[in-house]
Amino acid sequence: MDGPLMTLSGLTYTYPGGRDPVIDGLDFTISEGASLGLIAPNGSGKTTLFHLMMGLLKPQAGVLTAFGREVTGEKGFREVRRRVGFLFQDADDQLFSPTVIEDVAFGPRNLGMGPEEARSKARAVLLELGLAGYEDRITFRLSGGEKRMVALATVLAMDPDLLLLDEPTTGLDHETFKRLVAVLQASKVARVVISHDFDFLEKVADSMCSLVRGKIVMDEGLHLHRHAHVHRHGDNPHYH
Amino acid sequence: MDGPLMTLSGLTYTYPGGRDPVIDGLDFTISEGASLGLIAPNGSGKTTLFHLMMGLLKPQAGVLTAFGREVTGEKGFREVRRRVGFLFQDADDQLFSPTVIEDVAFGPRNLGMGPEEARSKARAVLLELGLAGYEDRITFRLSGGEKRMVALATVLAMDPDLLLLDEPTTGLDHETFKRLVAVLQASKVARVVISHDFDFLEKVADSMCSLVRGKIVMDEGLHLHRHAHVHRHGDNPHYH
Amino acid sequence: MHISEGVLSAPVLIAGAVVAAGGVAYGLKRMDGEGTVSAALVTSAFFVASLIHLNIGPASVHLVLNGLVGLVLGWAAFPAIFTGLLLQALLFQYGGLTTLGVNTVVMAAPAVAVSLMLSPLITRKGRMGAVASFGCGFLAVFFSSLLLAAALVFTGENFKVIAWASVIGNAPVMVVEGFFTAFVVSFLRRVYPELLLCLTPEPPQMEERI
Amino acid sequence: MNEPFIDIDSPIHRTSPAVRVAVAFLLSLVTALAKTPVVPLAALVLGVFSVLVARLPLGAVAKRLLPLCFFLILLWVVLPFTGGGPVLHTFGPLTVKADGLNLALLISLKAFSILLVLMALVSTLHTFAMGHALYALGMPEKLTFLIVMSARYISVIEREYQKLRNAARMRGFQPDTSLHSYRTFAHLAAMLLVRSHLRAGRVYNAMVLRGFDGRFRLLTDSRPEGLRGCLPQTAVMAFSVVVLVALEVAVRMGWGLFNC
Numbered sequence: 001m002d003g004p005l006m007t008l009s010g011l012t013y014t015y016p017g018g019r020d021p022v023i024d025g026l027d028f029t030i031s032e033g034a035s036l037g038l039i040a041p042n043g044s045g046k047t048t049l050f051h052l053m054m055g056l057l058k059p060q061a062g063v064l065t066a067f068g069r070e071v072t073g074e075k076g077f078r079e080v081r082r083r084v085g086f087l088f089q090d091a092d093d094q095l096f097s098p099t100v101i102e103d104v105a106f107g108p109r110n111l112g113m114g115p116e117e118a119r120s121k122a123r124a125v126l127l128e129l130g131l132a133g134y135e136d137r138i139t140f141r142l143s144g145g146e147k148r149m150v151a152l153a154t155v156l157a158m159d160p161d162l163l164l165l166d167e168p169t170t171g172l173d174h175e176t177f178k179r180l181v182a183v184l185q186a187s188k189v190a191r192v193v194i195s196h197d198f199d200f201l202e203k204v205a206d207s208m209c210s211l212v213r214g215k216i217v218m219d220e221g222l223h224l225h226r227h228a229h230v231h232r233h234g235d236n237p238h239y240h
Numbered sequence: 241m242d243g244p245l246m247t248l249s250g251l252t253y254t255y256p257g258g259r260d261p262v263i264d265g266l267d268f269t270i271s272e273g274a275s276l277g278l279i280a281p282n283g284s285g286k287t288t289l290f291h292l293m294m295g296l297l298k299p300q301a302g303v304l305t306a307f308g309r310e311v312t313g314e315k316g317f318r319e320v321r322r323r324v325g326f327l328f329q330d331a332d333d334q335l336f337s338p339t340v341i342e343d344v345a346f347g348p349r350n351l352g353m354g355p356e357e358a359r360s361k362a363r364a365v366l367l368e369l370g371l372a373g374y375e376d377r378i379t380f381r382l383s384g385g386e387k388r389m390v391a392l393a394t395v396l397a398m399d400p401d402l403l404l405l406d407e408p409t410t411g412l413d414h415e416t417f418k419r420l421v422a423v424l425q426a427s428k429v430a431r432v433v434i435s436h437d438f439d440f441l442e443k444v445a446d447s448m449c450s451l452v453r454g455k456i457v458m459d460e461g462l463h464l465h466r467h468a469h470v471h472r473h474g475d476n477p478h479y480h
Numbered sequence: 481m482h483i484s485e486g487v488l489s490a491p492v493l494i495a496g497a498v499v500a501a502g503g504v505a506y507g508l509k510r511m512d513g514e515g516t517v518s519a520a521l522v523t524s525a526f527f528v529a530s531l532i533h534l535n536i537g538p539a540s541v542h543l544v545l546n547g548l549v550g551l552v553l554g555w556a557a558f559p560a561i562f563t564g565l566l567l568q569a570l571l572f573q574y575g576g577l578t579t580l581g582v583n584t585v586v587m588a589a590p591a592v593a594v595s596l597m598l599s600p601l602i603t604r605k606g607r608m609g610a611v612a613s614f615g616c617g618f619l620a621v622f623f624s625s626l627l628l629a630a631a632l633v634f635t636g637e638n639f640k641v642i643a644w645a646s647v648i649g650n651a652p653v654m655v656v657e658g659f660f661t662a663f664v665v666s667f668l669r670r671v672y673p674e675l676l677l678c679l680t681p682e683p684p685q686m687e688e689r690i
Numbered sequence: 691m692n693e694p695f696i697d698i699d700s701p702i703h704r705t706s707p708a709v710r711v712a713v714a715f716l717l718s719l720v721t722a723l724a725k726t727p728v729v730p731l732a733a734l735v736l737g738v739f740s741v742l743v744a745r746l747p748l749g750a751v752a753k754r755l756l757p758l759c760f761f762l763i764l765l766w767v768v769l770p771f772t773g774g775g776p777v778l779h780t781f782g783p784l785t786v787k788a789d790g791l792n793l794a795l796l797i798s799l800k801a802f803s804i805l806l807v808l809m810a811l812v813s814t815l816h817t818f819a820m821g822h823a824l825y826a827l828g829m830p831e832k833l834t835f836l837i838v839m840s841a842r843y844i845s846v847i848e849r850e851y852q853k854l855r856n857a858a859r860m861r862g863f864q865p866d867t868s869l870h871s872y873r874t875f876a877h878l879a880a881m882l883l884v885r886s887h888l889r890a891g892r893v894y895n896a897m898v899l900r901g902f903d904g905r906f907r908l909l910t911d912s913r914p915e916g917l918r919g920c921l922p923q924t925a926v927m928a929f930s931v932v933v934l935v936a937l938e939v940a941v942r943m944g945w946g947l948f949n950c
């Protein structure tokens with residue numbers, strides 16, 4: 001397949017009861033092999049955009065084309081959801097099974113694999129993410145970073161063609177952070193990554209975009225900033 | 241009263257199951273009229289320190305003196321909690337009443353005011369924070385920034401002698417941010433403010449401290465950094 | 481509110497198990513996939529809330545909450561309460577396995593009954609709604625204590641005194657539950673009416689849930 | 691919550707969950723339906739033995755028995771004065787009857803022995819393992835899912851409750867006997883309900899995104915693998931069930947012979 005993986009055009013969404021549209025006539029194309037970083041202020045609608053792309057919210061206007069077909073209705077999105085992996089902002093919402101192996105095997109089971117096949121698929125993915133030995137761990141006892149990695153495993157177990165990651169680095173300790181970067185750098189799956197962490201995005205994304213007033217703003221404007229410039233230290237105190 | 245509001249000495253706390261102490265022989269004094277900024281990396285124990293000061297966690301060693309008396313046991317902290325206002329890191333955890341006015345009046349009610357008196361106290365505080373008209377709004381439907389301001393109102397309604405604010409600026413939009421700064425600048429209540437935002441702390445705190453390996457490090461070391469230096473832009477994209 | 485192991489006679493245990501199985505099966509049949517997920521999380525919330533202790537003078541009682549479970553879950557109260565009791569038996573050894581049926585009926589039948597009886601009134605604004613929701617909490621516990629007494633009396637004449645004592649002893653709990661339920665319903669009606677079954681004949685749209 | 695009983699290494703902990711749940715249920719049933727103290731006594735011995743074999747911390751076991759003790763005290767205060775049979779003793783207007791006394795004794799034996807057996811065999815399971823065991827024993831998939839998932843989120847919601855409770859404490863809230871106190875707890879509980887329902891929406895979305903179509907497909911241990919490691923224990927447990935049943939049958943038949 002050659003065309004874009006997903007194309008949004010003129011997408012508009014207002015929350016019920018909200019006054020202004022959060023997503024407002026947005027156009028966006030994700031091509032094969034893309035790896036995009038999406039960086040924008042709190043509340044600008046990043047999560048909402050992902051929900052629209054997965055059919056969890058219904059836009060008031062606009063067209064979504066995925067894998068060469070226009071997608072409408074619950075049926076259409078079922079296909080999209082099989083091929084697009086979405087990592088939630090809160091891992092506790094995504095890990096609903098009691099043990100790690102059950103959670104990772106949940107997707108493959110629903111894709112029609114038998115219990116044994118799903119199990120071995122799950123084991124393979126866990127191994128790949130450096131989570132071997134986690135099979136029988138209890139999900140709610142995992143630490144924040146472990147939860148995040150397992151959630152990523154649940155998504156990867158479905159062999160997605162496109163990954164949507166919503167702030168995958170929040171709450172990660174340094175070790176897990178590095179492991180995540182390594183996994184993403186090794187993976188060839190197309191992806192869109194939301195994060196507030198510019199350094200992280202630089203490592204895992206080829207180009208950047210932002211959301212301004214409900215529209216996607218691409219790369220060009222942002223590249224201007226990828227240079228060292230004078231800036232008062234605005235973060236944690238260091239000792240040089 | 242003249243002595244310090246609160247003195248911690250030799251405070252040590254290890255989370256159950258944790259290996260290293262998060263707070264490790266910490267000494268800290270908050271004097272009357274102080275306004276301190278506390279800036280330290282994620283996971284360094286800032287929130288833990290506040291929880292220890294409020295008696296939500298029990299230290300394994302060390303002494304806490306507040307308002308001239310050594311504090312021990314649940315009974316002792318009851319007095320501390322009446323006089324110290326603590327703004328939680330997550331505003332969602334702080335608001336539990338159905339409407340804003342009920343939530344703000346909750347503290348004054350517990351301090352022994354009658355329903356009417358508590359209500360008018362609550363109204364006054366809301367007005368002061370620019371939240372007039374919010375009385376009957378439903379707390380859990382507020383936006384992140386609104387929740388934060390209402391949470392601040394619930395704390396201020398108890399007329400505290402000391403304010404502990406745990407990252408009060410997260411999720412605030414620009415307007416609300418400015419209002420918060422103005423409120424804090426106008427207030428004469430002693431305070432300790434946790435934030436990752438140096439610019440904000442500079443506006444609302446007289447001096448800075450940090451947490452390094454479980455101990456408080458004062459001002460001196462940090463002042464070195466309050467100069468402009470070369471730094472790659474590490475936050476949200478801007479357009480100059 | 482539950483009966484310990486080893487007290488009840490075989491006929492009572494069997495009758496309880498049969499009725500409970502029917503109720504649970506019917507409750508399950510009425511739940512779709514999304515309903516099951518909601519029921520599961522709401523059940524955990526009720527489980528946690530039932531650990532709350534309220535003071536009555538020097539004593540403290542813990543909440544039963546079955547009236548509220550009925551209002552929120554309707555017929556799903558049967559599987560939800562079954563789940564709660566099973567977890568309690570496992571985690572705290574309250575009740576047991578053979579009494580699971582009887583205990584489920586004792587708690588869930590009144591829950592469904594009050595929700596069928598009083599749901600229409602709960603929607604009313606003002607005093608009527610408040611009284612109805614107080615009644616919900618009060619009556620659910622009252623009916624439960626009657627069922628519990630009945631289970632004891634059917635087991636043997638010897639238990640008559642204990643049966644009556646338990647009905648009377650639960651009277652303060654009924655009043656407290658009444659107030660508690662009224663407060664919770666008033667909160668939900670103002671803040672999140674979707675959660676009161678009677679206010680949402682149809683399941684809420686997906687958009688509202690995200 | 692049953693933390694003290696799990697994560698222990700013992701022959702019982704190594705036995706297949708389905709076997710443990712089935713045996714515990716059968717033992718409870720025989721004991722609960724026993725007509726004489728013979729089987730409950732045997733079950734009591736078995737229960738104590740199982741608790742020891744499972745290496746349960748005895749302090750925690752005693753703590754779990756406390757609520758039952760309170761209930762039994764109530765029973766002992768009332769029951770001996772009820773029913774028929776020979777009068778054993780007289781306190782003013784009250785007479786202690788043999789029937790009532792025997793019944794109180796019988797119930798106490800039954801309750802203690804069942805509780806001990808449950809503690810040793812079932813409370814040593816994780817909640818989700820019990821869910822799967824029940825599924826293996828024929829419980830419907832949807833109900834299993836309901837049980838396992840609410841067990842999963844109890845600790846998450848419990849943590850949320852603690853935070854809200856702390857927030858109330860921070861604002862000077864002292865529980866007492868008053869409507870204000872009841873209202874405050876009601877608000878905490880209601881907020882908990884609202885949040886759990888909102889979370890349910892998000893969890894359901896997560897499931898849908900992973901291909902959930904309303905059909906629950908559980909991932910359970912395949913049967914032979916489940917039994918392989920624990921044949922000796924299974925045999926012992928099955929044997930004890932058979933012995934207790936046989937004992938009860940013998941008692942009833944003997945009892946019948948005596949009567950005629």
Ligand SMILES: Nc1ncnc2c1ncn2[C@@H]1O[C@H](COP(=O)(O)OP(=O)(O)OP(=O)(O)O)[C@@H](O)[C@H]1O
Nearest residue numbers: 015018022041042043044045046047048049383690
């Ligand atoms: N369920 C909802 N109902 C109404 N408004 C909502 C809802 N969810 C989000 N919003 C609003 O929509 C806007 C966009 O929210 P969204 O969560 O998409 O932002 P975001 O860019 O992901 O922010 P963050 O960086 O904080 O995750 C916000 O102003 C938010 O208040």
Ligand SMILES: Nc1ncnc2c1ncn2[C@@H]1O[C@H](COP(=O)(O)OP(=O)(O)OP(=O)(O)O)[C@@H](O)[C@H]1O
Nearest residue numbers: 255256258262281282283284285286287288289329
């Ligand atoms: N309940 C807990 N149990 C065990 N460890 C904990 C718990 N809460 C926090 N910790 C650990 O204690 C350390 C300090 O946590 P704390 O929340 O105090 O940090 P913080 O400085 O407030 O960080 P942040 O800037 O992210 O809010 C962290 O390493 C954290 O993982």
Ligand SMILES: [Mg+2]
Nearest residue numbers: 046047048089
């Ligand atoms: Mg977001």
Ligand SMILES: [Mg+2]
Nearest residue numbers: 286287288329
């Ligand atoms: Mg913190």
